[in-house]
Amino acid sequence: MNAVPRSLPVSGLGDLPKESRMIATPWSRMLRGIGLGQYPVDFDPSVAGHLRDTFDRLAAKVSPSDGYTLFSRELTEFILKVAEPGRDRAWIEPAVGPLLDSARAVPNPYYRVTAGSILMDAFAKLGLDLSLLVNQGLDFPAEVLGMIDEIAPDQIEDENQGRHGEYERVSAYCTVFLALGQLGLRERLVTPERNHVVEALDLLDGFPVPYFCGRVGGMLMSVIALLGYTEHIFDGERDFMQEVLEYLTRADEVGNWPDFPNPMPIPWKKVYPLLTMLNAVAMCGRPEYLTRPIDALAEARSLMGQIPWTTRVHMSQYYVIALHNLGRLADQLPELDAFLRDVAAVLDIVDPGENYSPRGNAYPYIIELSMMTGRMDLIPDAALERLADSFVDLDSTADNRANRAFPVSYVLNILGEIGASELLFTPRERYDGLSAMTWVVENISEGAKEEGDRISMLDHSLVSFALRMRGADAGETELFERFVFPFDA
DSSP, rough: OOOOOOOOOOSSSSGGGEEEEEOOOOHHHHHOOOOOOOOOOHHHHHHHHHHHHHHHHHHBBBTTTOHHHHHHHHHHHHHHHHHHOOSSTTTHHHHHHHHHHHTTTSSHHHHHHHHHHHHHHHHHTTTGGGGGGTTTTHHHHHHHHHGGOOOSOOOOSTTTTOOTTHHHHHHHHHHHHHHHHHHGGGGGGGGGSOOOOHHHHGGGGOOSSHHHHHHHHHHHHHHHHHHHHHHHHHSSSSOHHHHHHHHHTHHHHHOOOOOOOOOOHHHHHHHHHHHHHHHHHHHHTTTGGGGSSEEEEEEEEHHHHOOOHHHHHHHHHHHHHHHHHHHHHHHHTTTTHHHHHHHHHHGOOOOSOOOOTTTTTHHHHHHHHHTTOOGGSSSSSSHHHHTTOOOGGGGGSSSHHHTTHHHHHHHHHHHHHTTTTHHHHSSSHHHHHHBBHHHHHHHTBBTTTTTTGGGGHHHHHHHHHHHHHHHHHHOOHHHHHTOOTTTOO
């Protein structure tokens, strides 16, 4: 068997772009659409063709009412045409209006806000002129910011229905804040008329489950720090970081644990939100919160040690990146190489086709952490082949089939990052001569009724891949370029 081609975007932690340090893990990107298009590469006509073909097939499978997938397809086509070298640009301005209308047509308020935010983020990363979105007759950023008020709490339809509180609205604030910052419009978020930053932070009161509060609260505070508004976290009437960290320490007392189709250990449910908050501490540059109200690093180390390796790998990327951003990797994980070897060893004991989660997304976490730390030598070709061939095994139960978009989006994301996406786009014996992506799309239920909103994860993975192809020399936006991680030596 020929070696799987690899083209790695970074050589180690010191080579990571700032956006990848802040939004490292695939969860925020694939589920929430935050930080798409990381690790830019040159335009590849072959990959562009695969993305277009996949979206064509996907659009034919989903319900005509699925405005989000149809928007994502149009945005991907727009991105690819902008990114393609040598193409004239006279078509761009006339194409913007229909693209904005496509975003506006998304029926669900949360996904409509997400669509608008992804569009704005893409325009910023493509270097398009702001006047395409803000001019005498148009103010699209203001439209999207205003849409947040339409999002109601507890609308996520999954096994935790009724436990999410304001999760979607806070997540939407994250995407909109980041998009406006990328466009250079941060000043719109804090005005004499309305302080959107404080309004978003106030929503953290509306979480009945510490797990969800810490997980999205950490991302919100990280975005606010990036925008340069940390005074609203700490120096107003309330200390929001202190409140969230204290809430996490009361998880046993609250006892309202999130449910998952395949049970996850309690220490995993505790450490996940803690690690996202640790990254927020790193972004904000406030070391006192590492010991207030408890020794957070000692707690994280203890909880990680209580989790079996088969599920610890899902938190390993969060852990390593948070410690790196805090400047504490050397003292908290002095044997990093041994830790990474233990992470990679899980490739031999986990079957990625056993279930959609936690098994189906374990490999992507292992591979991406190995890539980010410069240790892709720990990932054998056989593991990549096994991963590409795993989707058919998720036919084992109705739940796995309905949620297959979860691992597929993660897999496309990581194989794209390491330059091995052809494993998914070319015919394979495992799928009776179809490519893995073609097989996955062809096996989506009629109208994607069983999959529902999970299809958005496929949308995000495809949009993200298209946006990556804006050119290997594409720098970060000014928002990220000017940010300095406070704990960097």
